[in-house]
Amino acid sequence: MSKFEFITNDIKGLVVVKPMVFGDDRGFFMETYHKEEFAKGGIDKEFVQDNHSKSTKGVLRGLHFQTENTQGKLVRVIKGEVYDVAVDCRPNSETFGKWYGVTLSEENKLQFYIPEGFAHGFLVLSDEAEFVYKCTDVYNPNAEGGIPYNDETVKVIWPEIDCEIKTSQKDAKHTPFARQKFEFFERY
Numbered sequence: 001m002s003k004f005e006f007i008t009n010d011i012k013g014l015v016v017v018k019p020m021v022f023g024d025d026r027g028f029f030m031e032t033y034h035k036e037e038f039a040k041g042g043i044d045k046e047f048v049q050d051n052h053s054k055s056t057k058g059v060l061r062g063l064h065f066q067t068e069n070t071q072g073k074l075v076r077v078i079k080g081e082v083y084d085v086a087v088d089c090r091p092n093s094e095t096f097g098k099w100y101g102v103t104l105s106e107e108n109k110l111q112f113y114i115p116e117g118f119a120h121g122f123l124v125l126s127d128e129a130e131f132v133y134k135c136t137d138v139y140n141p142n143a144e145g146g147i148p149y150n151d152e153t154v155k156v157i158w159p160e161i162d163c164e165i166k167t168s169q170k171d172a173k174h175t176p177f178a179r180q181k182f183e184f185f186e187r188y
Helices: 035-040
Strands: 004-008 015-019 022-024 027-029 049-056 060-066 073-079 081-088 099-105 111-114 118-124 128-135 144-146
Touching: 060 081, 073 081, 073 099, 073 118, 081 111, 081 128, 099 111, 118 128
Parallel strands: none
Antiparallel strands: 004 015, 015 111, 022 027, 049 128, 060 118, 060 144, 073 111, 073 128, 081 099, 081 118
């Protein structure tokens, strides 16, 4: 019996991972990654870097990608709640330009695998959130790219929140989806 449920959707490659959680009055235990189990679930990748961020309500990070050292990401929330989004930037994909979103929280303990060839971002829904993720390649600051969170072509529907959305200055300057070629993702 697997310790994980791998839930697919209409966009090939995106997988929501539901771990088996063992809990009692003392707390809980769960595995968050198991190489062989993930390979059976279709995620046969080597992760080389772990990251951890903390953000407050209304912070929107993304939608990010790298043009070199492209990264697959296995993401989860260990405190709070976020709405996590992946946008298919693979020019040869049937779902090019489509997006998928899922709520990740410390309560539901879901994880989301976003393979190479996608832009990724999240909006913090709780007062604060801690977000952790594994990457299949290292961060390359010289290869940063992105799509505006409110891009008119992609049209992500973000949840409504009772505060202003806060982005970084860098994220506010991303090139619109329709003006990007994404040739660096043609191999995916």
